[in-house]
Amino acid sequence: MIRRIDSPNAVLLGLVLALSILITSYAAGESQLTRLPSPAPANSSLSRVVANEAGEIYLSWVSQDAGQATLAFARLTSEGWGAAQVISRGRNWFVNWADFPVLSVDSSGMVAHWLQMSARGTYDYDIRARFYAQDKAAWTEARTIHTDGISAEHGFVSMLPLNDGTTLISWLDGREIVHSEPSGAMTLRAGIFDKSGANVSEWELDHRVCDCCQTSSAMTERGPIIVYRDRSQQEVRDIYTTRLVDGAWTLPQAIYNDNWQISGCPVNGPSVAAMNKRVAVAWFSARDDVPKIQLVLSTDSGLSFSEPIIVESPNTNGRVDTTILDSGNIIVSWMDTAGEAKIMLSRYDINGVLLSTTEVASSSASRRSGFPIIEAVGNSVYVTWTDIDATPQVKVARIDY
Numbered sequence: 001m002i003r004r005i006d007s008p009n010a011v012l013l014g015l016v017l018a019l020s021i022l023i024t025s026y027a028a029g030e031s032q033l034t035r036l037p038s039p040a041p042a043n044s045s046l047s048r049v050v051a052n053e054a055g056e057i058y059l060s061w062v063s064q065d066a067g068q069a070t071l072a073f074a075r076l077t078s079e080g081w082g083a084a085q086v087i088s089r090g091r092n093w094f095v096n097w098a099d100f101p102v103l104s105v106d107s108s109g110m111v112a113h114w115l116q117m118s119a120r121g122t123y124d125y126d127i128r129a130r131f132y133a134q135d136k137a138a139w140t141e142a143r144t145i146h147t148d149g150i151s152a153e154h155g156f157v158s159m160l161p162l163n164d165g166t167t168l169i170s171w172l173d174g175r176e177i178v179h180s181e182p183s184g185a186m187t188l189r190a191g192i193f194d195k196s197g198a199n200v201s202e203w204e205l206d207h208r209v210c211d212c213c214q215t216s217s218a219m220t221e222r223g224p225i226i227v228y229r230d231r232s233q234q235e236v237r238d239i240y241t242t243r244l245v246d247g248a249w250t251l252p253q254a255i256y257n258d259n260w261q262i263s264g265c266p267v268n269g270p271s272v273a274a275m276n277k278r279v280a281v282a283w284f285s286a287r288d289d290v291p292k293i294q295l296v297l298s299t300d301s302g303l304s305f306s307e308p309i310i311v312e313s314p315n316t317n318g319r320v321d322t323t324i325l326d327s328g329n330i331i332v333s334w335m336d337t338a339g340e341a342k343i344m345l346s347r348y349d350i351n352g353v354l355l356s357t358t359e360v361a362s363s364s365a366s367r368r369s370g371f372p373i374i375e376a377v378g379n380s381v382y383v384t385w386t387d388i389d390a391t392p393q394v395k396v397a398r399i400d401y
Helices: 010-025 175-179
Strands: 032-036 045-051 058-066 066-075 085-092 103-106 109-117 123-135 154-161 166-173 185-195 200-204 216-220 223-229 239-245 271-277 277-285 292-298 309-312 316-324 330-336 341-347 354-362 373-377 380-387 391-400
Touching: 010 200, 010 373, 045 373, 045 380, 058 103, 058 109, 058 391, 066 109, 085 109, 085 123, 109 154, 123 154, 123 166, 123 309, 154 216, 185 223, 185 239, 200 239, 223 271, 223 341, 277 316, 277 330, 292 316, 292 330, 309 330, 309 341, 316 373, 330 373, 354 373, 354 380, 354 391, 373 391
Parallel strands: 045 391, 216 271, 271 316
Antiparallel strands: 032 391, 045 058, 058 066, 066 085, 103 109, 109 123, 154 166, 166 185, 185 200, 216 223, 223 239, 271 277, 277 292, 292 309, 316 330, 330 341, 341 354, 373 380, 380 391
């Protein structure tokens, strides 16, 4: 005979067992991937996903139709994506698979940029931006963020909201290439802009950097950190960092000496994420023609870094991004090129121990597929990428850890 047990102790035991199963599942590194509907239309690409302090997710993208490019965004709510809102559109934009618009959001407002041709040269384009002030509920008129007035390449932007309502913007600036004799080099510059778009401060951070690799920035406990690909006179293109400490930028220094000597730009920038004093930087290199993704960690706001952890080698073409979960786990996204290209997420603990690897979606190694972008909210990661199987379209997924 089977006896039914209804005692409070039995119920409590059941709850304990259920909780232990959940804890075991989390500890074992299980994750759940959910494909989300995309608010972006057909012929969309160059997407970015970003969260504000409240954990609200925003997705931006560029769509193209009949020679016109449109930069738009949508916000994710409990009921799904809100209506798409247009930031800007134009027929004279420089639309490039690797040099894509950035959307920055925080409680005080938003900033978005795009690239607009300034002259007839192939790489003569400016960084144009609009600023949205939450208290005025309005976008500013578009403005050029750099003040050199020179027809040259300006791009590869990263943005970082500061806690006083201003925004730190860093970019690659080609003014010295056409302005200096003999021909100069690409430089790294940064500026702080208020909610109206006015330039509060501006600096040249490095006078010789790689021409077309993305920059990346993050906020540490001690202030902003920017990472980028440097370029020596000997054409060594390793990853460098500089930090804003007590109002002054530190001298650029290599996070690791790969000594990757290459005569041209690999179009593969680094990515940095930070939480308090912890900083994670991931990047691609291919010294001796061996493709490799590496990860370094810092526990002192980027003052020093660990020895590199190999995320993947040799089956990758890079295209990395990083983010940090509330648990402290570090997520690195990257492209797996073994067979059919795939978008992958690798999860590490605070000591750099690999916990899990998740395949997000099949993709393509071609330039048209662009750079997957990730953003953490709590212990979930939002991923966006461009699906090019048929008509290009921005896709979105969430992975819960």
